[in-house]
Amino acid sequence: MDYIFHIAIIVSIYGILALAQNLVMGETGLLTIAGAAFYGIGAYVAGIFSTSLGLNITIALVAAPLITAVIAMILGTSFARFRDDYFLLATLGFLMIFNTVAKNWTSLTGGSLGIAGISKPHMFGITLLTPESFIWLAVFVLLIVAIICYFISRSSFGRALNAIREDEEALKIFGYKVSTYKLASFTIGASLSSLAGVLFASYLTFIDPTLFTVNESILLWAMIILGGIATNRGALMGALLLILIPESLRFIGFPDEISGLMRQCIYGLILIFLMLYRPKGIFGKYNL
Amino acid sequence: MKKNSLLELKNVYAGYYEMNIIHDISLFIDEGEIVALMGPNGAGKSTILKAIFGLIKHSGDLLYEGDKIHPSPHELPKMGISLVPQGRRIFNSLTVEENIEIGGFSLNDENECKRRMEHLFKLFPTLEEKRSEFAGNLSGGQQQLVSIARGLMMQPRLLLLDEPTLGLSPKIVKEIFKTIKEINETQKMAIIVVEHNLHSLLPITDRAYVLSHGKIVATGSGEEIKNSDILERVFMGKI
Numbered sequence: 001m002d003y004i005f006h007i008a009i010i011v012s013i014y015g016i017l018a019l020a021q022n023l024v025m026g027e028t029g030l031l032t033i034a035g036a037a038f039y040g041i042g043a044y045v046a047g048i049f050s051t052s053l054g055l056n057i058t059i060a061l062v063a064a065p066l067i068t069a070v071i072a073m074i075l076g077t078s079f080a081r082f083r084d085d086y087f088l089l090a091t092l093g094f095l096m097i098f099n100t101v102a103k104n105w106t107s108l109t110g111g112s113l114g115i116a117g118i119s120k121p122h123m124f125g126i127t128l129l130t131p132e133s134f135i136w137l138a139v140f141v142l143l144i145v146a147i148i149c150y151f152i153s154r155s156s157f158g159r160a161l162n163a164i165r166e167d168e169e170a171l172k173i174f175g176y177k178v179s180t181y182k183l184a185s186f187t188i189g190a191s192l193s194s195l196a197g198v199l200f201a202s203y204l205t206f207i208d209p210t211l212f213t214v215n216e217s218i219l220l221w222a223m224i225i226l227g228g229i230a231t232n233r234g235a236l237m238g239a240l241l242l243i244l245i246p247e248s249l250r251f252i253g254f255p256d257e258i259s260g261l262m263r264q265c266i267y268g269l270i271l272i273f274l275m276l277y278r279p280k281g282i283f284g285k286y287n288l
Numbered sequence: 289m290k291k292n293s294l295l296e297l298k299n300v301y302a303g304y305y306e307m308n309i310i311h312d313i314s315l316f317i318d319e320g321e322i323v324a325l326m327g328p329n330g331a332g333k334s335t336i337l338k339a340i341f342g343l344i345k346h347s348g349d350l351l352y353e354g355d356k357i358h359p360s361p362h363e364l365p366k367m368g369i370s371l372v373p374q375g376r377r378i379f380n381s382l383t384v385e386e387n388i389e390i391g392g393f394s395l396n397d398e399n400e401c402k403r404r405m406e407h408l409f410k411l412f413p414t415l416e417e418k419r420s421e422f423a424g425n426l427s428g429g430q431q432q433l434v435s436i437a438r439g440l441m442m443q444p445r446l447l448l449l450d451e452p453t454l455g456l457s458p459k460i461v462k463e464i465f466k467t468i469k470e471i472n473e474t475q476k477m478a479i480i481v482v483e484h485n486l487h488s489l490l491p492i493t494d495r496a497y498v499l500s501h502g503k504i505v506a507t508g509s510g511e512e513i514k515n516s517d518i519l520e521r522v523f524m525g526k527i
Contacts, residue, residue: 159386160393163379170377173341174438175365175394230381285381 005131009203011243012138016196018223018235019149024189025221026230027153029165030182031084033217034075034091037098038190040212041068042197047115047207048108057121057202061141064198065191072190076183095214102209114208118201138199145192149232152188161185162230226274228284237282245270292354294319294478295340295369295446300348302339309335310502313348317446317495320476322468324489324510327499328523333482334374335502337448340480341371365394370444374451374482376435380424384415387423387434391441401441408437412467429460436467447471449481453488461488468492490514500527 021035045064049055079090102109109115121128121137128134152158160181163171168178201207219242227238249263274282293316303309310332317323325333339346342359350357352367364370370391378387388408392401409416412433418426423434432452439447449468453461465488472479472492483489490496493510498518505527506518513519521527 156389159382159390162381163390166379166381167377170373170379171390172343172361173371173373173377174391175362176390177362 002131005135007243007247008135009131009138009199011240012135012142013196013200013203014219014223014239014243015142015236016145016199017193017220018227018239019145019232020189020192020196021220022224022227022230022232022235023149023152023161023192024185026224026235027158027165028161028182028185030186031088032091032186032189033088033214033221034094034098034190035193035220036212036214036216037091037095038068038072038193039197039200039216040098040102040207040209041071041190042194043201043207043212044102044109044115044197045194046198046201047110047118050119050202051115051117052108056123057119057198058123060198060202061121061195064194068194069187069191072187073183076186079186080179080183092214095217099209099213102212110208112209114206115201116206118205118207120205121202134203138203141195141199145195146232146236148188148192149235153230153232157181157184165230222271224281225284226271226281228281230285231281231283234281234283241282291318292351293317294321294353295480296349296351296354297336297340298349298351300336300339300346300350302335302344302346304344308502310339310499313502313504315497315504315507317478317480319445319478320472321494322472322479322481322492324493324496325480325482325499326484326486326489326496326513326519326522328525330501331499331522332502333499334450336499337371337450337480337482340448341369365442365444368442368445369448370439370442370446371448372435372439372450372452374454376428376431378423378431378434378438380422382423383420384423384426384434385419388415388437388441391438394442404441404443408440411440411471412437429456429463432456432460432464433467436464436471440471443475444477446478446480449479449483451482451484453483453485461485465489465492486514486519498522 017035017039024030024032042064045067046057046060049060049063050057075094079087082090103112128137160176164178164181172178223238223242224235226241228234246263246267249266254262296316298314300313301308301311313336325336327333338344340350340359341364342361350359388405389401392404395401409419414430415433415437418430423431453464468479469492471477481489490510490513496508496510496513497504498506498513500522505522
C-alpha cells in the first residue's frame, strides 16, 4: 500500500510542476527550460530552512514561492527582450547557473553531496512521516495549484496569455502591455513550481543538484505535450501517464541486467507512437 | 480660422531599422472623413499606418486635434484611435466574443465592455450567431468582421484600416465596404483605409492619397483620382 501512496505523491508533485509549466509554456507560449531550476529553488529553500535554520517545512511552503517569485521577476525582467528560441536559451543558461551554484556553494547547498536530513512536515501536532499521511498534504497543494491554474485559464488575464501565445504583436495594438503579462505568467509559474520543490525535498528528506537538471525540464515538456498544450487536465494527465508508464513497466519481468534499459526503450516508443497518432496530445487543441 | 484636422502628418519619415520607407509625408484627415491611401506593394501605405499608431519610429510631426503626439499603442486606443491590422490577426483559439472583448481592454470597465459588445453584435448579426465559436473556425470574411468589430470596441474617433479586404471574394469585399461606409455615416467616425481594391474604395472616399516609392505623388477626391491616369501610371511603375 505504501508503494501506491508513494506513486500518488510523486504524481501529485509532478502534477504541480506540469500545471506550472503549462501556464508558462502552454497558455502563454513562453518556451522555458527553467522549470527544473525553480523546482530546485523550492527544494533548496526547504532544505536550508529545515537543516540550517531549523524551521518547519510549512514555513518553507510559504517562503519558497515568495523567494522564487522575486528571483523569477528579476530574471523575467532581464529576459523580456528575448523571444522564442532566444528566451529558451536564456532560461537554459539560468538552469545551468542554478546547477553550478547548487554544486559549488557548499556552505549553503551542501555542494555535490546535497542536503540530507530534511525534516518531514509537522502540522496540527502531527508529523507527516509516512507516505499515507504525506499524501494528504501533496494532494492539498496540488488542489490549490489546480484551482489557481483553473481560474487563471478562465479569466481575462488567461485569455490575454492565450492571445500572447498566438500573436503578441497583435495584442499590443489594443493597449496591452504584453511584457507585463509575460512576466506575471513566468513569475506565477515559477512560484508554483517551487511548491513542488518544497514537497519533494520534504518527502525525500534529501536533495542534491543531480535531481534538478535539464532532464527534469524536458520531462515537464513531455508531460504537457503528451497531455495536450494549454489544457490543465492535459498537464495532469501527462504527469500521471509519464509517472505511471515507467513504473508499470517494472512489472513486465525483464531480466534484471537489461530491465532498466528495456523500460527506457518501451517508454520512448510509447511516446513516439503517441506523438505520431495524437500530435496535439491527449486533450490538446493546438500544436506546440 | 481653419479648424484643426483630427489627425495631421507633417513631413513624416519612418521605416524599419535605419532605413526610411516613407519620405516627407504630409497628409490630414478631418472628423467624419474617409481617406484612402493607395499605391502598389511597397509604396509605404501600411508603414504610414504603423507610424501613426506608434508601431515604428518616425521623425516629423504627428498632430492630433492640433496637438503634437508621440504615439504609443498603449495610449492610442484611449485617445480614440484604433487600428485594424493587415491580415486580420485574430486570435484563433479564442471565441468571437473573447476576440472582440480584447478590443475593449483599454476601457477598464467590464459592464461598458459588455454593453459595447452587444451593440457590435447588433451591427454585425453574422457574428452574433457565431459569438461562442472559435474565431479560427470562421470564414475569411467573418474573421475580417471580427477584426473590424474588435477595432470598434473603443468607439474610436479615427479608425485605421489596413487592407481590410485582402484575400476576400468580390461579394464579401462589397459587404465589407458597405459596412465601412455605414460605420462612417452612423458614427461619424473618421477612417483611413489602406487598400488595393480601388474600384470599391474610391466611390466611398472623401480624399485619396496616391503613393509611390514612399512618397505622395497625387492627392484628390475619389472621383478626381478615378478620372485621372495617376493610378495607372503608378501601378504600371511609370512614376
